[in-house]
Amino acid sequence: MIGSSAPRTLNVALLGCGVVGSEIARILTEQADELERRAGARLRLAGIAVRTMRRQRDLAVDPDLFTTDAHSLVTGDVDIVIEVIGGIEPARGLILAALESGASVVTANKALLAEDGHTLFAAAAKADRDLDFEAAVAGAIPIVRPLSESLAGDRVERVMGIVNGTTNYILDAMTTTGAGYSEALEEAQQLGYAEADPTADVEGFDAASKAAILAGLAFHTPVAIGDVYREGITNVSASDIRSARQRGLVVKLLAICERQDTPDRTHVSARVHPAMIPESHPLASVRGAFNAVFVESHAAGELMFYGPGAGGSPTASAVLGDVVSVARNRVAGVSGPAVATHAQLDVLSIGDVHTRYHISLDVDDRPGVLAAVAQAFAQESVSIKTVLQDGHGGDAQLVIVTHQANDSALSATVERLRELPVVRGVNSVMRVEGGQS
Amino acid sequence: MIGSSAPRTLNVALLGCGVVGSEIARILTEQADELERRAGARLRLAGIAVRTMRRQRDLAVDPDLFTTDAHSLVTGDVDIVIEVIGGIEPARGLILAALESGASVVTANKALLAEDGHTLFAAAAKADRDLDFEAAVAGAIPIVRPLSESLAGDRVERVMGIVNGTTNYILDAMTTTGAGYSEALEEAQQLGYAEADPTADVEGFDAASKAAILAGLAFHTPVAIGDVYREGITNVSASDIRSARQRGLVVKLLAICERQDTPDRTHVSARVHPAMIPESHPLASVRGAFNAVFVESHAAGELMFYGPGAGGSPTASAVLGDVVSVARNRVAGVSGPAVATHAQLDVLSIGDVHTRYHISLDVDDRPGVLAAVAQAFAQESVSIKTVLQDGHGGDAQLVIVTHQANDSALSATVERLRELPVVRGVNSVMRVEGGQS
Numbered sequence: 001m002i003g004s005s006a007p008r009t010l011n012v013a014l015l016g017c018g019v020v021g022s023e024i025a026r027i028l029t030e031q032a033d034e035l036e037r038r039a040g041a042r043l044r045l046a047g048i049a050v051r052t053m054r055r056q057r058d059l060a061v062d063p064d065l066f067t068t069d070a071h072s073l074v075t076g077d078v079d080i081v082i083e084v085i086g087g088i089e090p091a092r093g094l095i096l097a098a099l100e101s102g103a104s105v106v107t108a109n110k111a112l113l114a115e116d117g118h119t120l121f122a123a124a125a126k127a128d129r130d131l132d133f134e135a136a137v138a139g140a141i142p143i144v145r146p147l148s149e150s151l152a153g154d155r156v157e158r159v160m161g162i163v164n165g166t167t168n169y170i171l172d173a174m175t176t177t178g179a180g181y182s183e184a185l186e187e188a189q190q191l192g193y194a195e196a197d198p199t200a201d202v203e204g205f206d207a208a209s210k211a212a213i214l215a216g217l218a219f220h221t222p223v224a225i226g227d228v229y230r231e232g233i234t235n236v237s238a239s240d241i242r243s244a245r246q247r248g249l250v251v252k253l254l255a256i257c258e259r260q261d262t263p264d265r266t267h268v269s270a271r272v273h274p275a276m277i278p279e280s281h282p283l284a285s286v287r288g289a290f291n292a293v294f295v296e297s298h299a300a301g302e303l304m305f306y307g308p309g310a311g312g313s314p315t316a317s318a319v320l321g322d323v324v325s326v327a328r329n330r331v332a333g334v335s336g337p338a339v340a341t342h343a344q345l346d347v348l349s350i351g352d353v354h355t356r357y358h359i360s361l362d363v364d365d366r367p368g369v370l371a372a373v374a375q376a377f378a379q380e381s382v383s384i385k386t387v388l389q390d391g392h393g394g395d396a397q398l399v400i401v402t403h404q405a406n407d408s409a410l411s412a413t414v415e416r417l418r419e420l421p422v423v424r425g426v427n428s429v430m431r432v433e434g435g436q437s
Numbered sequence: 438m439i440g441s442s443a444p445r446t447l448n449v450a451l452l453g454c455g456v457v458g459s460e461i462a463r464i465l466t467e468q469a470d471e472l473e474r475r476a477g478a479r480l481r482l483a484g485i486a487v488r489t490m491r492r493q494r495d496l497a498v499d500p501d502l503f504t505t506d507a508h509s510l511v512t513g514d515v516d517i518v519i520e521v522i523g524g525i526e527p528a529r530g531l532i533l534a535a536l537e538s539g540a541s542v543v544t545a546n547k548a549l550l551a552e553d554g555h556t557l558f559a560a561a562a563k564a565d566r567d568l569d570f571e572a573a574v575a576g577a578i579p580i581v582r583p584l585s586e587s588l589a590g591d592r593v594e595r596v597m598g599i600v601n602g603t604t605n606y607i608l609d610a611m612t613t614t615g616a617g618y619s620e621a622l623e624e625a626q627q628l629g630y631a632e633a634d635p636t637a638d639v640e641g642f643d644a645a646s647k648a649a650i651l652a653g654l655a656f657h658t659p660v661a662i663g664d665v666y667r668e669g670i671t672n673v674s675a676s677d678i679r680s681a682r683q684r685g686l687v688v689k690l691l692a693i694c695e696r697q698d699t700p701d702r703t704h705v706s707a708r709v710h711p712a713m714i715p716e717s718h719p720l721a722s723v724r725g726a727f728n729a730v731f732v733e734s735h736a737a738g739e740l741m742f743y744g745p746g747a748g749g750s751p752t753a754s755a756v757l758g759d760v761v762s763v764a765r766n767r768v769a770g771v772s773g774p775a776v777a778t779h780a781q782l783d784v785l786s787i788g789d790v791h792t793r794y795h796i797s798l799d800v801d802d803r804p805g806v807l808a809a810v811a812q813a814f815a816q817e818s819v820s821i822k823t824v825l826q827d828g829h830g831g832d833a834q835l836v837i838v839t840h841q842a843n844d845s846a847l848s849a850t851v852e853r854l855r856e857l858p859v860v861r862g863v864n865s866v867m868r869v870e871g872g873q874s
Binding site for chain 1: 460464468471472474475476571577578579582583586587588589590591592657719722734735736737738739740741742743744745748750751753754755756757758759760761762765769770771774777779780
């Protein structure tokens with residue numbers, strides 16, 4: 001129906017021409033006819049902004065399209081700006097300039113959206129232009145549109161995602177081979193799954209950006225990266241993974257966004273940390289560098305979205321889906337639904353989040369030890385679900401899994417345990433998710 | 438942004454008030470404020486069409502809303518019509534009347550869309566109104582919007598879905614307990630997973646409707662239920678499942694939609710049949726009555742969408758997501774993207790589809806048997822991947838898995854095998870999917 005009358009052309013500016021950008025340029029060029037039929041308008045690549053002109057690019061696009069003057073490009077005669085530069089500046093300034101000049105924007109920039117999405121969404125609303133960002137969370141996996149549109153008639157209770165491929169690759173390798181963290185990281189680096197400086201991934205910064213975006217979408221509330229509790233995987237040991245395995249659990253780095261009702265009001269929370277989940281949970285079988293987002297909603301129940309979380313082609317697919325959608329809106333002369341923030345729910349700090357702990361202790365092997373340990377839990381009103389003793393004599397260990405409690409009470413319990421004379425050491429403490437309380 | 442100015446009201450007519458309809462009425466009433474914020478307009482339940490007024494309904498809605506005159510309801514002062522009656526008539530007539538009167542329509546009616554979607558989509562395009570149908574495929578799982586919007590910039594190569602919960606429940610029970618088909622069906626009926634007359638599910642009619650809809654969306658080509666090859670699960674035996682298991686395979690009823698390129702042109706195909714897939718395939722771990730749709734696309738790679746495939750609440754969630762989307766469009770004075778049919782690709786018949794077979798034969802246990810059997814495959818140019826002999830003497834069996842070939846060549850091979858003197862019987866023939874050729 002759309003585009004059945006006079007064909008028109010939309011000018012597209014591409015900011016950035018790395019792995020993702022060059023793939024986008026390739027598809028825009030090679031699939032131009034098919035994209036025109038889908039969008040209802042010809043998508044004409046009007047310019048590609050790059051940092052320097054030095055590098056030779058063997059793309060099948062007109063070399064005259066390249067420019068180092070991104071600002072002139074986005075404020076010129078363009079209808080759609082695709083931002084795949086990443087980082088905060090100059091990306092933010094360019095997106096704001098593009099919106100102000102009347103262009104619609106598609107971005108894959110999770111760091112910027114998590115840092116300052118509020119400013120960008122406000123600018124898009126003011127300009128009455130689209131700002132789409134499917135590629136910012138979990139690569140090619142459609143999750144932004146399902147959360148904001150498909151589930152628009154439902155109430156999302158919890159989102160749990162494996163949203164960082166690097167850390168899932170490392171944890172999966174540790175699970176499969178029994179390797180330690182450093183060894184698995186090194187292998188991931190050799191295979192190109194981890195950067196030379198892996199900080200953004202292994203310390204959970206990347207996942208925290210995505211958690212902020214997911215929480216905002218799921219709960220119609222502005223959530224920024226500063227609201228997200230964050231713990232990386234650098235302290236996960238081979239023994240944590242072994243201990244989990246013995247109990248039918250698997251260790252994953254999860255981004256968890258939850259709605260939490262108290263008698264007087266509703267809160268939300270967003271956090272990223274390693275967690276043990278049951279082997280039978282759908283997220284447990286997400287292997288290698290794949291991503292998956294598990295959504296629990298009031299009416300729909302449990303949904304899961306699975307796929308590649310990164311890479312040039314998958315990210316380009318997500319970006320181009322947004323480009324077609326934005327183009328259809330421009331042809332129709334409208335903008336799509338803005339990011340909803342009407343709920344304005346308060347964001348809980350980690351201490352007030354309800355969760356469960358898996359705690360492994362080195363203890364003395366003598367009568368009364370369990371009583372002393374149990375007393376520490378009771379003093380913080382934390383209820384124990386299971387206790388298991390491993391080994392004897394100098395090797396005795398207690399492994400305790402709790403029922404749900406405030407994270408602050410759980411954390412205070414661990415402090416008490418550290419001070420107990422019968423406890424020779426706290427081996428590991430990890431949250432347990434995805435099961436009954 | 439939307440709805441920030443003068444609030445307005447949209448009148449909603451509900452056709453059907455069974456399990457799904459009453460859940461929709463409940464949520465529309467109980468969540469009215471939240472839905473208003475999301476849609477940008479008050480969604481006012483203007484009437485509920487039912488077949489007879491006799492049954493008492495303990496819904497918290499005004500009893501005066503019920504009417505048996507569906508036609509007057511949809512052609513009256515309504516903006517959005519929700520159709521959850523099911524079946525071909527009167528649903529089709531009512532949807533056409535609603536569109537003609539200027540209402541937008543949300544339907545969960547897979548049978549009608551697969552039978553005559555073309556007429557409905559044409560009517561929606563002519564009226565410039567939305568006709569949304571997320572709930573028609575795989576219940577609450579967002580799959581229509583991801584295929585038509587998120588992947589709009591990509592090329593879908595194959596869609597493989599477990600889209601019928603009843604048959605997945607039965608096959609899963611057979612796999613887990615070793616039960617035969619009749620026993621597992623009976624259990625499913627007792628637990629409410631299968632109807633007293635299970636034909637629509639177990640013979641694959643329901644899945645075939647969904648295959649037609651999925652193929653249309655994935656390949657931008659009109660595909661009707663008559664284009665879909667269909668085989669149910671009534672002939673799947675406990676021994677098929679055991680034999681699959683021994684080879685690391687699992688039996689599932691799959692809806693498979695494929696693009697198939699020949700040198701001169703591109704074709705598509707759609708089929709529903711039991712198939713063996715590797716245990717490591719993401720679809721293999723879909724248990725019980727859950728549904729999942731696995732999508733392979735050129736740029737995005739492998740995606741999977743998982744969740745409950747039926748039930749009142751999940752279906753209501755999908756319907757209401759569409760209702761909010763349709764309402765937003767009415768507030769903005771536009772209609773969303775129409776179902777794309779520009780590709781107009783030819784639909785292949787099953788004989789021309791490329792697939793693999795798993796064949797189990799009772800054979801004589803003497804020299805020359807394998808040569809005779811291999812000769813039958815060679816005569817049809819079908820290449821054998823593995824052969825395995827089970828048992829000896831009167832109990833000898835050959836299990837053969839082929840490489841990819843035309844379904845017609847595979848089928849002709851089986852006919853030759855049946856006629857071979859050394860073959861005492863063909864125990865089972867099943868297609869193998871989801872692995873390397």
